Amino acid sequence: MNQATALVVDDEPDILELLELTLARMNVQARCAATLEEAKTWLGREPFQLCLTDMRLPDGDGIDLVAYIQERFPNLPVAVITAHGNMEAAVRALKCGAFDFVSKPVDLQILRKLVGSAIQLTDAESPRDRRSRDVLLGDSAPMRDIRGKIVRLARTQAPVFIHGESGTGKELVARLIHAKSPRAGKPFVAVNCGAIPAELMESEFFGHKKGSFSGAVADHPGLFQAADGGTLFLDEVADLPLHLQVKLLRAIQEKRVRPVGGHEEIPVDVRILSATHKDLKALVDEGRFRQDLYYRINVIELTVPPLRQRREDIPLMADRILNRIARDNGLPPLKLTERAFKTLCRYDFPGNVRELENILERAAALCEGEVLDADDLHLPSASAPVSTIPSEAGTPLPEGPFSLEDYLGEIERRAILDALAQTRWNRSKAARRLGMTLRQLKYRLQKWGLDGGED
Known part of the structure; x- marks a missing residue:
């Protein structure tokens, strides 16, 4: 294996010596610089697989070096060394493109993991990267933008906050960021924070002793x-x-956890990705979410657009979903008529991609043939004109004669779908939100042939 080379930038001789010795034991050769200008000279002289830089240099700031490297050597991971407890500087560095950070006094175990992860970034692009389009579907501008951001975010250890409505695919985006990163060979652990009982949360997150x-x-x-x-x-x-x-917050900042009932902290090397469909900033303003934790997990924000904002992706996604349904169930290839495609593209999908999958799975199960028409989808008419003059009750009515029973049924159906989307298709929570019993909700879902998800 070829020996990697790292550029180490610090004006303290003792730290330079410590880092040089640590790197040497990892078969990494160090080039040392004491100033920003000296570091730039080294960068122009030979290639590096990693740069470690102190935040305070005699002729500049470590973030200046991060910006310089981002502009001229974008494939070179750079990590900053910060003073103990100076998380603001670390977050600023991550926002500027730093790969990661390590605090003084330097924990050598954490440093070794950081160095190992950074050097892996110089490996050639994996086949997994080239297959990403087969996983995150869509050729719309928003989806092309997200795929590009995923590749860039995979090259850093910065926490990423993924925002989007329920059913848009936030966990899929998180999995892709992990899969394209140097951490791909290590575990990806997903946890729904709303599904853990409050009394068990600390034990679940940090572990416990017998x-x-x-x-x-x-x-x-x-x-x-x-x-x-x-x-x-x-x-x-x-x-x-x-x-x-x-x-x-403490676990993220210190990179250590203390199990319940334990007396010693355990070092952990974990990248944090987080997501929610709620307005986290509004929750901070209301005092329901800590501001310091918000800024720590929201170093980089990635928004996943709802399906209604990228309707041009619906035909491709529908075809792929139907192909998967047919393959998984041993069915002949299923097709949608042009009318069915147009009906799907006009629908707003309050449940986003998850609802699209449910609609097509239901249609495939109930349809007797291999061609699905608009009526097989059991969607409301997306093309019915709506009067701009509101009724006395404040709800716009369709123009011309219409069935009041069908109209009220459609209002009820949309309200239930919205409640399901907001509760991640949890029927029990949706029923409580709608003020009805679970039995009543199940009856309506059965009547419409809808899959309401898990209880």
Whole structure:
């Protein structure tokens, strides 16, 4: 294996010597620089696989070097060395494009993991990267933009906050970021923060020791330990209670966790990706989400657009979904008529991609032939003209004669779909939101042939 070379920039001789010795034990040759200008000279002289730079240099700032490298050597990962507790500087560096950061005094175990991950970034593009279009479907401008961002975000360790409505594919985006990163060979651990009982959250995230509480019959590793070396995806992060937000913030900043009932902290190397369909900034303003944690997980924000904002992707997605349904169920190839395609493209999809999949799975199950028409989709008419003059009740009415029963039924159907989308298709939560019993909701879903998801 060829020896890698790292550029180390620091004006403290003791730190330079420590880093040089540590790198040498990892078969990494170090070139040392004490100033920003000296570092630029080295960068112009030979190629490097990694740059480590202190934040404070005699003739500039470490972030200046990050920006310089981003502009001239975009494929070179650069990590910054920050003063202990100076998270603001670390976050600024990550926003400017730094690969990662390490705090003083330098924890050599954390440093070794950082160096190993950074050097892997210089490997050739993997076949997984070239297959991404087969996973994240769509040729619309928003989807091309997201695919490009995923590739760039995979090259950094910065926390990414993925925002989007329910059903848009936020977890898929997180998985792709992980799959294209140097952490791809390590675990990807996804957790729905709203699905863990509050009393078990600390144990689930950080683990517990045997005997630490009633029922703790053995040591239990938490989610951070399970994701060590890989990626921890916090879905619906807005649902975390405030008391856990404090401990989560410390774990992210210190890169260490203390199991419940434990006396020692355990170092963990985890990249944090998070997501929610809620307005996290509004929750911060309302005091329901900690501002410091918000800025820590929201170093880079990536918004996944709803399906209605990229309607041109619907025909391609529908074809791929139908092909998968036919293959998984041993059916002959299924096709949509032109009329069915137009009906799908006019529909707003409050449940986004997840709802599109449910609609097509239902249609494929109920249709007797191999060609699906618009009527097989059981969607409301997307082309019916709506009067611009509101009724006295404030709800616009269709023009001309219409069936009141069908009209009211469609209003009810849309309200139920919205509630399902907002609760991630959890029927029990949707029923509570709509003020009806679960039995009543199931009856309506059965009547319309809708798959309401998990209880």
